[in-house]
Amino acid sequence: MFVGVARLTLQIPGARSLKDRRQVVKSFKERVRARLPVSIAEVGDVERHQVASLGAATVGHDSTYCTKILSELRELAGTLPDAILADVRTEILSFGPGGEGIEGGIESSLGSRSAPPGDFSDLAEKWGKG
Numbered sequence: 560m561f562v563g564v565a566r567l568t569l570q571i572p573g574a575r576s577l578k579d580r581r582q583v584v585k586s587f588k589e590r591v592r593a594r595l596p597v598s599i600a601e602v603g604d605v606e607r608h609q610v611a612s613l614g615a616a617t618v619g620h621d622s623t624y625c626t627k628i629l630s631e632l633r634e635l636a637g638t639l640p641d642a643i644l645a646d647v648r649t650e651i652l653s654f655g656p657g658g659e660g661i662e663g664g665i666e667s668s669l670g671s672r673s674a675p676p677g678d679f680s681d682l683a684e685k686w687g688k689g
Contacts, residue, residue: 560654562618563625566602567636568646569611577608583641584611591615595631611642622651 569587574580584601591599596617603612617628629649636644 560618560620561622561625562616562652562654563622563629563649564652565615565629565632565647565649567613567615567632567644568603569613569636569639569642570645571609571611571642573641574608577606580608580611583639584613587636587639587642588613591632591635594635595628597628597632610645622653625651 569584571580571583574583588599588601591597597615598617599613599615601611602614604610615629615632617625619625619628629651633644633647633649636642636647
């Protein structure tokens with residue numbers, strides 16, 4: 560399993576108010592969500608009129624897929640009529656086959672991995688529902 564993450568910094572030179580800025584950011588986020596399989600959110604200082612920082616993430620079975628999606632995200636950001644793509648930083652994280660190597664999640668509460676994937680009967684017992 561691979562996770563691709565990106566941080567985009569947009570300059571919005573025509574924004575004279577936070578309302579102008581929000582309109583550009585909201586429009587971009589809606590376009591991204593409609594066209595690409597990513598989660599996207601504003602992550603930076605939301606009080607600056609002419610700068611917006613956004614974070615995006617995608618999950619895939621191989622790194623090539625994540626790289627392709629983040630590349631398409633970058634291209635989409637580069638075509639914005641009301642903003643300039645000032646910076647993009649990306650990273651692809653590997654968690655091994657089937658997500659092996661993820662720590663601190665539900666796997667840690669399952670104890671041993673003897674149950675087949677998706678079998679949560681031991682959790683149901685633990686919570687008194689079994």
